[in-house]
Amino acid sequence: MNMHTNTDFTLSIEDLTVSFDGFKAVDNLNFYLDKNELHVIIGPNGAGKTTVLDLICGKTKATSGSIKFLNSELTGLSEHAIVRAGVGRKFQTPSIYENLTVLENLEVSYPHGRGVLGSLLFKRNKKVLDKIHEIAKEIMLEQALDTEAGLLSHGQKQWLEIGMLLIQDPQLLMLDEPVAGMSVKEREQTAKLLNKISQGRSVLVIEHDMEFVARIAHKVTVLHQGKILATGDMEKVQNDPKVIEVYLGH
Secondary structure, eight states: OOOOOGGGOSEEEEEEEEEETTEEEEEEEEEEEOTTOEEEEEOSTTSSHHHHHHHHTTSSOOSEEEEEETTEEOTTOOHHHHHHHTEEEEOSSOOOOTTSBHHHHHHHHSTTSOHHHHHHHSOOOHHHHHHHHHHHHHTTOGGGTTSBGGGSOHHHHHHHHHHHHHTTOOSEEEEESTTTTOOHHHHHHHHHHHHHHTSSSEEEEEOOOHHHHHHHOSEEEEEETTEEEEEEOHHHHHTOHHHHHHHHTO
């Protein structure tokens, strides 16, 4: 049997607990994410899904336990240090610069720009422009580079934000409900995009739309009351009696 050593994982979370006033939002969690794996976390509201992402990106501090990313410990690092280490996070509400063009949004996110001012002073060289075009094509916005971001459709704004993370070349990309509010066609395109993105990096997604989960997930973890209820491929998880009980009980 092929046993993993911890060094093989992009992310290994062990005995992770966070308590808010005695309430364990995440309770002794053990979770492993492989390289090039697209892993979806599902579960009822209040299961602790967003808290797990908050813990990984340093927004919330763990009460106890360990979060190792590419074998180095993240707990105790600042949010900025975690981003620099190669962890990208997209929240539910897009944080794009509405009054800048798609090209400028990507340019501002390019790692050599030091914030908005730094990157506006920073010269557009061929290397940067090539990278912007490559990412724009990947996120299906190559025809919209000169469009103001505020004029994009809801789905396109979400893709732009994914592009703003991709241009920083993270090894772990975390997305919180990426298809909420999208049209059917945009969901299909997002599924394709995420499948493509997970070749070369690990992707962790929180999602409620089960049809979408079935389309993208290599592996699914069901969280319930801060603990893992089940983990495996979609079919295994969907047929798990404990999962059926929790989902039908809601």
